[in-house]
Amino acid sequence: MTQPEVAAAPASTDGSGQRPILEVTNLRKYFPVQSAGVIRRTIGHVQAVDGVSFQVEQGGALGLVGESGCGKSTTGRLITRLLDPTSGSMKFNGREIGNLSNKQMLPLRKEIQMIFQDPYSSLNPRHTVGTIVGTPLRVHKMVPDKQVLTRVKELLEVVGLNPEHYNRYPSEFSGGQRQRIGVARALALQPKVLVADEPVSALDVSIQAQVVNLLQDVQKEFNIAFLFIAHDLAVVRHFCPDVAVMYLGKIVEIADRETLYARPHHPYTQALLSAVPDVKQAAIGGRRERIRLEGDVPSPVNPPSGCRFRTRCWMAQDICAKQEPPLLQIGPKHKVACHFAGEYGAMPTSPITLDALGVDQHGTPVSGAAPSTEDLIKPGFSDAYTNLETHKSSSERLVGDRIVDDPKGEGTATEK
Amino acid sequence: MTEASNFLTEQNAREADQRRADGPGFEGPYLVVENLHVSFPTADGTVQAVTDMSYSLEQGKTLGIVGESGSGKSVSSMAIMGLHDMKRTHMTGSIRVGGREIVGLSNNKMQSLRGGEVAMIFQDPLSSLHPFYSIGSQISEAYLAHNKVSRSKAKAKAVEMLDRVGIPQARSRVDDYPHQFSGGMRQRAMIAMALVNDPKLLIADEPTTALDVTVQAQILDLLQELQRDFNSAIIIITHDLGVVAEMADQVLVMYGGRAVEHGPTKELLTHPEMPYTWGLLSSVPDVTADTSGRLIPIPGNPPSLLNPPSGCSFHPRCPHRDKVPGDLCRTELPLLVEGTRGPEHLKRCHLANPDMIYETEVLPEIAPDLVDLTVADGADHVAPENR
Numbered sequence: 058m059t060q061p062e063v064a065a066a067p068a069s070t071d072g073s074g075q076r077p078i079l080e081v082t083n084l085r086k087y088f089p090v091q092s093a094g095v096i097r098r099t100i101g102h103v104q105a106v107d108g109v110s111f112q113v114e115q116g117g118a119l120g121l122v123g124e125s126g127c128g129k130s131t132t133g134r135l136i137t138r139l140l141d142p143t144s145g146s147m148k149f150n151g152r153e154i155g156n157l158s159n160k161q162m163l164p165l166r167k168e169i170q171m172i173f174q175d176p177y178s179s180l181n182p183r184h185t186v187g188t189i190v191g192t193p194l195r196v197h198k199m200v201p202d203k204q205v206l207t208r209v210k211e212l213l214e215v216v217g218l219n220p221e222h223y224n225r226y227p228s229e230f231s232g233g234q235r236q237r238i239g240v241a242r243a244l245a246l247q248p249k250v251l252v253a254d255e256p257v258s259a260l261d262v263s264i265q266a267q268v269v270n271l272l273q274d275v276q277k278e279f280n281i282a283f284l285f286i287a288h289d290l291a292v293v294r295h296f297c298p299d300v301a302v303m304y305l306g307k308i309v310e311i312a313d314r315e316t317l318y319a320r321p322h323h324p325y326t327q328a329l330l331s332a333v334p335d336v337k338q339a340a341i342g343g344r345r346e347r348i349r350l351e352g353d354v355p356s357p358v359n360p361p362s363g364c365r366f367r368t369r370c371w372m373a374q375d376i377c378a379k380q381e382p383p384l385l386q387i388g389p390k391h392k393v394a395c396h397f398a399g400e401y402g403a404m405p406t407s408p409i410t411l412d413a414l415g416v417d418q419h420g421t422p423v424s425g426a427a428p429s430t431e432d433l434i435k436p437g438f439s440d441a442y443t444n445l446e447t448h449k450s451s452s453e454r455l456v457g458d459r460i461v462d463d464p465k466g467e468g469t470a471t472e473k
Numbered sequence: 474m475t476e477a478s479n480f481l482t483e484q485n486a487r488e489a490d491q492r493r494a495d496g497p498g499f500e501g502p503y504l505v506v507e508n509l510h511v512s513f514p515t516a517d518g519t520v521q522a523v524t525d526m527s528y529s530l531e532q533g534k535t536l537g538i539v540g541e542s543g544s545g546k547s548v549s550s551m552a553i554m555g556l557h558d559m560k561r562t563h564m565t566g567s568i569r570v571g572g573r574e575i576v577g578l579s580n581n582k583m584q585s586l587r588g589g590e591v592a593m594i595f596q597d598p599l600s601s602l603h604p605f606y607s608i609g610s611q612i613s614e615a616y617l618a619h620n621k622v623s624r625s626k627a628k629a630k631a632v633e634m635l636d637r638v639g640i641p642q643a644r645s646r647v648d649d650y651p652h653q654f655s656g657g658m659r660q661r662a663m664i665a666m667a668l669v670n671d672p673k674l675l676i677a678d679e680p681t682t683a684l685d686v687t688v689q690a691q692i693l694d695l696l697q698e699l700q701r702d703f704n705s706a707i708i709i710i711t712h713d714l715g716v717v718a719e720m721a722d723q724v725l726v727m728y729g730g731r732a733v734e735h736g737p738t739k740e741l742l743t744h745p746e747m748p749y750t751w752g753l754l755s756s757v758p759d760v761t762a763d764t765s766g767r768l769i770p771i772p773g774n775p776p777s778l779l780n781p782p783s784g785c786s787f788h789p790r791c792p793h794r795d796k797v798p799g800d801l802c803r804t805e806l807p808l809l810v811e812g813t814r815g816p817e818h819l820k821r822c823h824l825a826n827p828d829m830i831y832e833t834e835v836l837p838e839i840a841p842d843l844v845d846l847t848v849a850d851g852a853d854h855v856a857p858e859n860r
């Protein structure tokens with residue numbers, strides 16, 4: 058039961074002509090923190106996801122990476138509506154799903170399915186594989202009751218398990234095989250979007266590759282869009298053409314994988330990538346220069362003002378504490394949320410975000426300047442973007458100077 | 474603080490003298506494991522967890538043990554700590570720590586060694602720290618178990634250790650409970666606890682698996698720094714070849730309870746000679762290389778230790794078994810012998826020319842960008858011998 062296309066849905070702007078199947082704008086999830094004692098009052102909020110925007114194309118894959126507690130799993134659970142968002146919009150196929158009631162949501166549940174991290178706790182040990190994979194078929198009346206078993210066997214075959222094992226229990230399978238059962242269950246409803254939350258991190262290395270290959274096969278065969286949540290940067294690079302890096306509830310950088318891994322522009326992405334131990338590099342002698350991050354991720358209950366990464370950032374300046382950097386597009390498919398975004402070792406000396414925010418170099422709002430932050434929370438990419446090269450040449454001239462009151466200053470250039 | 478630390482240095486010096494007086498003089502490497510067998514009798518039969526394992530490790534060096542779950546890597550290291558319940562474990566062979574044989578040592582004697590000369594860091598810091606006791610009291614307990622000092626001195630030592638492993642404001646954090654620490658800080662506290670008695674051998678069992686990459690980098694740096702300061706021998710058990718590549722001097726690859734390849738890290742990672750090691754290298758995507766196409770997984774599942782396969786335990790999953798004539802892989806267990814590149818590099822495989830197969834068949838698939846580099850390196854390696 059596919060929804061008819063909604064005409065009001067904004068057209069994709071990345072030029073490929075394909076409509077995003079999933080479009081998330083300014084999504085927020087705050088969990089209340091309650092005081093101890095008899096009368097429980099809400100004394101604060103865990104800002105687990107705070108203004109996240111992205112889109113996933115039909116049959117595409119977006120990787121969501123970040124450290125534990127950055128909100129990537131919460132984002133996945135919001136999209137499957139296992140959690141209700143605090144605010145923001147989530148559009149599936151052009152239709153808003155963020156505010157649907159459970160009843161309204163029911164027909165859409167089969168379109169958005171999930172694969173869980175732990176293949177041991179996500180399968181009911183008292184149910185046979187046939188029941189586990191067959192239940193969604195029965196609930197959503199995908200096939201007549203008599204054909205459920207046949208369909209289950211087909212699905213088991215698709216994920217590379219013996220179809221005759223439908224009457225076995227999860228305990229009789231190994232970790233990799235269990236994860237295949239989880240994939241079969243998710244595929245049973247022929248979803249258009251699969252949220253895979255750390256699908257391979259509980260598996261042994263030799264088995265990980267089998268499951269990653271399986272996911273790639275089903276993606277191609279059934280044209281499923283993936284939101285691939287993982288902390289393993291190498292697996293994400295392998296699986297996802299687009300990658301978003303999250304830090305403390307926000308996306309700090311989003312780009313196609315070639316750009317993100319070869320030329321990361323956000324200091325956090327640079328630190329994250331430099332921390333990954335690399336076999337081949339170490340094997341042929343010496344390791345890459347590692348960026349050491351000091352300290353721990355701050356608490357999401359009370360995040361730092363301005364840029365959330367500034368407490369651990371080696372580049373932080375006054376403006377970082379005062380103004381939150383917007384997710385500024387700096388390349389055809391590259392957005393970054395940093396005042397001093399640039400390649401490692403070649404970061405600009407003056408903030409690149411002044412025009413967008415309408416502030417001066419110290420973060421104080423400039424009278425008369427028109428901040429364009431509204432445009433900056435849109436998901437997807439546009440044809441016009443801030444050109445860092447142009448900025449660099451103008452910034453050298455502007456160091457120490459007051460920025461001119463010009464919302465369309467030299468820092469912004471439009472390129473095709 | 475200065476008084477306390479003066480006392481502690483004196484104390485340390487005295488302890489060191491004491492240990493020298495106690496310990497029998499020994500020659501050679503600090504840790505020697507020979508023909509170690511560990512098996513667990515169960516209702517379904519005997520689980521052969523570790524079979525015929527031998528290696529040695531010198532002070533100041535790091536050994537990386539790599540393998541999948543169930544390959545015996547943790548079991549063999551727990552044997553060094555004497556952590557197996559001897560009523561349910563059958564253990565033969567020899568483990569000598571600083572010249573002292575510990576297989577068959579009584580639990581009492583083992584206790585004086587454990588946590589003192591030999592210490593261990595576990596994978597999951599949350600479940601290895603006691604939630605009811607403060608971090609400080611858990612560290613000072615480890616110190617008090619091996620030193621006759623007052624509680625306040627032990628607490629000063631705990632503060633010193635927390636400071637040493639990089640916990641900010643150690644003095645005020647020492648009374649915190651494990652739940653008040655973040656994952657990385659808990660792992661640091663575990664390391665502080667393990668190092669409180671200046672162990673000569675530190676076993677780190679998946680020390681960073683539960684941690685995020687940036688924290689992992691911090692912890693690995695810390696371990697290397699502490700090794701430089703204390704000159705301890707470190708065994709690092711992991712399934713992450715990247716961690717091994719950065720940390721270890723020697724690598725031991727385990728499969729189905731046996732060592733299948735053993736050699737110096739750089740040598741083993743650039744010229745692996747065992748198909749299982751090739752499989753490990755090819756099934757992991759590379760964060761720096763352009764990835765297109767598919768990963769090359771190792772087909773099948775790890776072997777059962779109850780009914781291990783006949784012959785080479787890797788043969789049911791080995792894509793190269795047909796290259797060995799006469800079905801040898803299925804019928805006969807290969808010995809761990811010297812490889813084609815020198816006496817330091819051992820492998821357990823029947824293949825006659827593994828270096829050729831690796832360079833012509835395996836390497837082009839997993840890392841085409843490295844072919845030239847390795848071949849060139851190989852040429853260097855051969856040249857001096859030819860002269």
